[in-house]
Amino acid sequence: MSAKKVMVVGLGQFGGAAFQELSALGFDVLGIDLSPDRVQELSSAEVSVVQGDATSQAFWDDLRIEDFDAAVVAFSRDMGANVLASLMLKKIGLPHLVVKSNGPLHSEILYSIGADVVVAPDWEYGARLAHIMGSKVGDYMPVAKEFGLAKTVIGQTARQRLCAEIEKAADVTVLLILREGKVIVAPYGNEAVKPGDTVVIAGTDQKLRAFA
Numbered sequence: 001m002s003a004k005k006v007m008v009v010g011l012g013q014f015g016g017a018a019f020q021e022l023s024a025l026g027f028d029v030l031g032i033d034l035s036p037d038r039v040q041e042l043s044s045a046e047v048s049v050v051q052g053d054a055t056s057q058a059f060w061d062d063l064r065i066e067d068f069d070a071a072v073v074a075f076s077r078d079m080g081a082n083v084l085a086s087l088m089l090k091k092i093g094l095p096h097l098v099v100k101s102n103g104p105l106h107s108e109i110l111y112s113i114g115a116d117v118v119v120a121p122d123w124e125y126g127a128r129l130a131h132i133m134g135s136k137v138g139d140y141m142p143v144a145k146e147f148g149l150a151k152t153v154i155g156q157t158a159r160q161r162l163c164a165e166i167e168k169a170a171d172v173t174v175l176l177i178l179r180e181g182k183v184i185v186a187p188y189g190n191e192a193v194k195p196g197d198t199v200v201i202a203g204t205d206q207k208l209r210a211f212a
Helices: 013-024 036-042 057-062 079-092 104-112 121-132 163-170 205-211
Strands: 005-009 028-033 048-051 070-073 097-100 117-119 137-144 147-153 173-179 182-185 198-204
Touching: 005 013, 013 028, 013 036, 028 036, 036 048, 057 079, 070 079, 079 097, 079 104, 104 117, 121 137, 137 205, 147 205, 163 173, 163 205, 198 205
Parallel strands: 005 028, 005 070, 028 048, 070 097, 097 117
Antiparallel strands: 137 147, 147 198, 173 182, 173 198
8 A cells, every 4th residue: 555645835843843754654745845945955865845835826736736645734924825825725626634823713714714634833832831830730732612631640648539539529530540651541430549640631621720
């Protein structure tokens, strides 16, 4: 079976990392960037990189984009160019489109024009940092409005409690326990959470902050 063909449009820090990782994972990847210097920097015998303007219909007409399974539009500083390039790729008929966004409104626009997956790393990491600051949450991932996942370490002075007891008292769901290198996924209610354990829990933002 041949490797999936993926193009990465925009080879800055985010796009360059995606391009290199996809290549390392065995995908047949084409990198595209407006900067000739960046194209030269990433060019090698092992990968394909071309210089071009992703907002130009003539540029896309010259590429056999119908051969590709997916694309990542990885630049977002110029929102207009980001949306235009994404719209062009969808109109051409690309099967799967992943687009980098600057935030919620930008994401909404991208979904409205047909993007399959939208990621907003700057906004998402900013939100995670806000939830981590001033609490014992070690990491946070938003899932929906005012709802997310949090990772936290149970203090050594805390008493041992059952998952069912924690879930009832804190109104959260214990999804995972990490203990001395062992991972307990979807623990039963009678599973004990011990001092020193790392737990991943789900709940409203308010409940997660209160738990941590």
